[in-house]
Amino acid sequence: MRLAVRDIDILDLPPDFEPTDDYQGALVLIRVAGRPCGQAVIAFDTDGGKMPIKDRILSAASSSVFEAWLRHRLALPDPSPAPSQLPKASVVICTRDRTEDLERCLTGLLAMPDKADILVVDNAPSNEATRDLVGRFDTVRYLREPRPGLDVARNTALRNTEADVVAFIDDDAVPDPLWLRTLLRNFEDPLVLAVTGLTMAAELETDSQIAFQHFGGFCRGFRRQVYDAYNLDPFTGWHAGAGVNMALRRTIVDAVGWFDEALDAGTLSLAGGDTDMFRRVLEAGYRIIYDPEALNWHRHRRSSKELQQQMYGYEVASFAILTKALLFEGNPRAIPRMFRSYSRLLRRLFQARPTHQFSLPYNDALTQVRGAVSGPVRYLRARVRARAGEAGHKRG
Amino acid sequence: MVEISVIIPTHNRAAMLRSLLSKLDAQREGTPAFEILVVADGCEDDTSTMLSSLRIRVPLRTLTLPGVGPALARNAGSQVASGRLLIFLDDDIEPGENFVRAHFVEHQRHPGGVVMGPYPPLPHIAKDRFRLSARAWWTRHFERVSRPGHQFAFTDVLTGNLSLNAELFHAMGGLDPQFARAREDFEFGLRLIKKGVPIRFAPDALGYHLEHQTTTLTGKMVRRYQEGRSDALMARKHPDIQRLLAIHRFTGRKGRKRRLQRAIATRVGSVLDPLVKAGPRILQMLEKAGLRRLYEKVERQCNGYHYLRGAAEVLGEDWRLPPDPTASTNEIDVLEVNLDQGLEAAEAMLAERRPLAARIMNGTVHVGDMGHRIGAEPWDARHFRPWLNRQAIHRYLPVALAEWQGQPISASPNLSDFTLNTLNNPSFHAHMIEQHVQWMEAKLRSALYDNRSKS
Numbered sequence: 125m126r127l128a129v130r131d132i133d134i135l136d137l138p139p140d141f142e143p144t145d146d147y148q149g150a151l152v153l154i155r156v157a158g159r160p161c162g163q164a165v166i167a168f169d170t171d172g173g174k175m176p177i178k179d180r181i182l183s184a185a186s187s188s189v190f191e192a193w194l195r196h197r198l199a200l201p202d203p204s205p206a207p208s209q210l211p212k213a214s215v216v217i218c219t220r221d222r223t224e225d226l227e228r229c230l231t232g233l234l235a236m237p238d239k240a241d242i243l244v245v246d247n248a249p250s251n252e253a254t255r256d257l258v259g260r261f262d263t264v265r266y267l268r269e270p271r272p273g274l275d276v277a278r279n280t281a282l283r284n285t286e287a288d289v290v291a292f293i294d295d296d297a298v299p300d301p302l303w304l305r306t307l308l309r310n311f312e313d314p315l316v317l318a319v320t321g322l323t324m325a326a327e328l329e330t331d332s333q334i335a336f337q338h339f340g341g342f343c344r345g346f347r348r349q350v351y352d353a354y355n356l357d358p359f360t361g362w363h364a365g366a367g368v369n370m371a372l373r374r375t376i377v378d379a380v381g382w383f384d385e386a387l388d389a390g391t392l393s394l395a396g397g398d399t400d401m402f403r404r405v406l407e408a409g410y411r412i413i414y415d416p417e418a419l420n421w422h423r424h425r426r427s428s429k430e431l432q433q434q435m436y437g438y439e440v441a442s443f444a445i446l447t448k449a450l451l452f453e454g455n456p457r458a459i460p461r462m463f464r465s466y467s468r469l470l471r472r473l474f475q476a477r478p479t480h481q482f483s484l485p486y487n488d489a490l491t492q493v494r495g496a497v498s499g500p501v502r503y504l505r506a507r508v509r510a511r512a513g514e515a516g517h518k519r520g
Numbered sequence: 521m522v523e524i525s526v527i528i529p530t531h532n533r534a535a536m537l538r539s540l541l542s543k544l545d546a547q548r549e550g551t552p553a554f555e556i557l558v559v560a561d562g563c564e565d566d567t568s569t570m571l572s573s574l575r576i577r578v579p580l581r582t583l584t585l586p587g588v589g590p591a592l593a594r595n596a597g598s599q600v601a602s603g604r605l606l607i608f609l610d611d612d613i614e615p616g617e618n619f620v621r622a623h624f625v626e627h628q629r630h631p632g633g634v635v636m637g638p639y640p641p642l643p644h645i646a647k648d649r650f651r652l653s654a655r656a657w658w659t660r661h662f663e664r665v666s667r668p669g670h671q672f673a674f675t676d677v678l679t680g681n682l683s684l685n686a687e688l689f690h691a692m693g694g695l696d697p698q699f700a701r702a703r704e705d706f707e708f709g710l711r712l713i714k715k716g717v718p719i720r721f722a723p724d725a726l727g728y729h730l731e732h733q734t735t736t737l738t739g740k741m742v743r744r745y746q747e748g749r750s751d752a753l754m755a756r757k758h759p760d761i762q763r764l765l766a767i768h769r770f771t772g773r774k775g776r777k778r779r780l781q782r783a784i785a786t787r788v789g790s791v792l793d794p795l796v797k798a799g800p801r802i803l804q805m806l807e808k809a810g811l812r813r814l815y816e817k818v819e820r821q822c823n824g825y826h827y828l829r830g831a832a833e834v835l836g837e838d839w840r841l842p843p844d845p846t847a848s849t850n851e852i853d854v855l856e857v858n859l860d861q862g863l864e865a866a867e868a869m870l871a872e873r874r875p876l877a878a879r880i881m882n883g884t885v886h887v888g889d890m891g892h893r894i895g896a897e898p899w900d901a902r903h904f905r906p907w908l909n910r911q912a913i914h915r916y917l918p919v920a921l922a923e924w925q926g927q928p929i930s931a932s933p934n935l936s937d938f939t940l941n942t943l944n945n946p947s948f949h950a951h952m953i954e955q956h957v958q959w960m961e962a963k964l965r966s967a968l969y970d971n972r973s974k975s
Binding site for chain 2: 125127148149163164165166167178179182183184185186187190191194195197198199200201313314315338340343344345346347349352353354355363407408409410456457458459460461480481482
């Protein structure tokens with residue numbers, strides 16, 4: 125199955141969708157007066173009568189579209205924050221051997237109306253291709269981090285910037301023009317340590333990409349949310365956003381510490397560095413804001429094998445974080461959370477597998493159980509390696 | 521002779537008071553002249569020493585009272601105030617540099633009303649459940665009342681940051697001394713609303729609330745006792761709003777559970793008081809263990825117990841209240857407003873008539889009812905669009921969409937019941953369910969289906 129990805133303003137609709145014979149339908153980002161406010165999933169009818177595009181969009185639109193549309197129609201004031209001054213920012217891309225994606229990302233960053241310090245952190249590269257690519261962009265800084273690990277690269281970035289806010293974007297994501305400005309407008313409240321945004325799928329060309337997006341992808345809703353430990357359990361910090369689209373106040377390292385270098389891509393824990401940081405932000409009494417108007421576009425993993433590995437990695441990371449909280453932070457709240465998660469996974473393992481059109485070609489419940497079982501051990505081993513790597517780095 | 525008096529009742533908060541006064545002394549240039557009246561009520565700390573050694577440019581006067589409570593302290597301050605404009609400020613609020621001027625300007629723009637300013641919590645780290653919930657409550661409260669089109673109710677009137685004309689304050693009889701320690705501002709707000717005094721919100725009259733330094737779990741339970749007592753007094757004094765008070769659920773003829781709760785509150789206090797005193801410690805243990813639901817249940821029981829103990833002090837053995845006068849007479853004038861003349865015409869009608877209740881139609885379609893809210897201000901033009909956007913959205917949205925699409929109102933296939941039910945629900949879980957439904961209802965043709973149909 126292939127789906128087109130479209131970006132449409134409800135107040136300025138095109139006459140119809142472009143003719144796309146190869147696509148079964150489209151995932152549509154819907155804007156009202158330019159602001160992202162919802163989505164629709166639409167099937168392209170190759171048979172039968174044609175509905176006008178407005179009717180098709182509205183029939184499939186999420187409820188947040190209607191809220192934003194009505195607010196606009198009634199000329200009500202915009203509830204979004206509008207600070208008089210934005211903090212100074214750096215944009216950081218941590219990358220590893222993905223120059224084709226990185227080029228698209230950098231091109232998108234340079235197309236933004238806001239100028240910011242852009243820093244590429246090349247993490248344990250296997251060749252010089254990334255350095256050569258960055259050399260073609262005058263205003264982009266290059267930094268090489270030889271130790272592998274996404275969180276190692278993130279920490280390196282935090283050490284090498286002087287801006288008040290550091291915005292992270294993945295190398296396989298492309299920002300919307302107002303992405304950075306929208307993230308930065310949320311830092312007026314000094315209790316806000318992290319701001320996240322909406323990430324939509326840049327393409328849906330394979331069944332695996334569609335399956336990932338169907339599970340929710342990196343979308344956390346279309347309504348702005350202010351989270352703290354009162355309205356969000358720290359252990360479900362991933363509800364607040366994802367590392368592909370986040371900005372952190374640089375003083376976060378003083379308030380809650382550095383990224384955990386035993387977590388995330390490039391380690392045995394496979395993922396979870398951003399989720400762990402959000403958890404610690406909430407536990408420490410601070411706030412995270414999710415602002416869906418801070419939009420970027422992410423190219424999801426294309427193949428079934430990659431998707432399975434990703435799901436496995438998410439579950440490993442989930443239990444790695446619980447292990448960390450229990451054993452190294454002495455947090456007894458991790459125990460009931462761990463029991464609940466294990467029992468939920470085991471229950472799903474013995475249920476019949478769903479067979480709708482987005483079913484996966486592998487047993488996803490089994491994949492998740494395997495991840496949950498190996499999570500604690502993987503974290504402990506990753507932690508040992510992180511310490512060894514750090515010691516080696518200091519000696520070098 | 522100054523135009524403005526800032527009245528600050530204080531009780532054993534010398535350090536906080538000193539900080540507050542220095543902030544008042546540093547008001548922005550262009551602020552009209554004002555005096556400060558500190559009412560030291562039952563202070564046993566170094567408040568008087570601090571005040572006598574304080575050096576500020578603003579004229580400062582001190583009253584000393586023997587611990588009579590904030591309501592009487594504010595009344596006493598208003599009696600000796602020189603200014604025609606009274607600004608009441610709590611001693612745990614730090615005023616911004618535009619505080620006094622913002623109150624003054626708002627009164628110049630709209631004379632004759634009561635002006636309230638925001639005092640959200642001073643940004644502070646909140647880690648335990650009690651601090652988080654207190655911070656969330658205050659933050660949410662001021663977000664709600666600062667929303668354009670907010671309809672003020674008596675529970676929105678807080679004397680922590682409030683100003684009004686001295687003549688009006690005295691004409692109202694000041695704060696009721698019965699409510700010496702809690703809810704005196706709600707009761708005052710109720711009288712203001714019944715008298716038709718307009719209530720305005722001045723966002724620039726900003727203060728920061730230091731509630732994280734002045735409130736504790738134990739203190740909250742003590743306050744619940746005072747709130748129970750005041751609610752019982754309020755229900756007696758204003759029987760028409762008793763249904764809005766928590767105490768209403770326990771008065772009159774009630775089921776066995778309520779009667780048992782009343783009996784416990786009235787008679788078994790000497791036995792249960794020591795047990796309930798352990799509540800805060802138990803709550804801390806529950807929170808540490810991550811037992812959130814049990815925490816909330818125990819907290820609710822402790823607070824409820826204290827509330828009923830306070831109410832029992834007033835209601836005694838019989839727990840009876842005066843009959844509710846609004847229960848029998850159900851006749852309220854309902855203004856009928858039709859949208860087919862346009863939103864501006866509807867707003868103009870509401871502004872002119874200021875009804876207690878209004879029925880909103882669009883042609884022959886009933887859009888919604890701006891219902892009568894006891895203890896709230898009448899409806900006005902500024903309430904209308906926000907009301908359509910939030911309270912009436914479920915019925916107004918189809919009407920507005922049909923109008924936008926140039927279709928008859930009855931034909932509205934774009935909105936499913938599911939979509940209508942999901943409106944204005946910001947929770948993450950609602951989003952996940954909704955987007956799953958979107959994918960399933962798109963009825964995309966899968967590759968498997970394609971292969972099957974081809975063969």
